[in-house]
Amino acid sequence: MTTLVSSIIPDWERERPRKFWDPSRKLLLSIRKYQAINKNSFSGKLISKYWVFIHRFWSVITGAEIDLSCQIGGGLLIPHPNGIVIHAYAKIGVNCLIFQQVTIGSHEDFKAPVIRGHVDIGAGAKILGIIEVGEHAKIGANAVVVKNVEALTTVVGIPAKVV
Structure with missing residues (x-):
């Protein structure tokens, strides 16, 4: 019997980094963290710059071009x-x-x-x-x-x- 994976309910466990060197999941994590930040405050702008840097790092490592x-x-x-x-x-x-x-x-x-x-x-x-x-x-x-x-x-x- 084949069970279809849900097309509605996200399985966040699939994205969780499994180890320190997990480039694809770390790239996704940087996108998620960047999008979650409120960029209207000074601290939000500073933290968003950090996640942009992390995203660029993992983009270079993975060779992927996934926009933030x-x-x-x-x-x-x-x-x-x-x-x-x-x-x-x-x-x-x-x-x-x-x-x-x-x-x-x-x-x-x-x-x-x-x-x-x-x-x-x-x-x-x-x-x-x-x-x-x-x-x-x-x-x-x-x-x-x-x-x-x-x-x-x-x-x-x-x-x-x-x-």
Whole structure:
């Protein structure tokens, strides 16, 4: 019997750093801490600068370009963060899995893809444009997604097609 991971309730345990050297989880932690700070006070501005520094450190270590302002739901897993690029306005749902060399982007300045809850994105996949990927969808390795993906479907290829 297969149990689906929730696409609504975040599993924060997936993001908790397991050891001192845990680059992908430390990168996510720096994003979470930065976003949680009230930047209107003097101390808030000072602490936010600290988390920006930590974010830049882990970005260099991981080779990932994940903007501090993107909306990421809880429980994101990025086992191999090398080369991941996520647009500043991208929205990523809870409990998603993103492998290495994934690009989630758009040519629009203030619009980007929306990834719903528990989406698995294979290595090298590109999700481009103002599109939406439904809950529990799977994006195959090296797929180029330029159209909406329905919930509970798997897409592969260039351009991505439902399997």
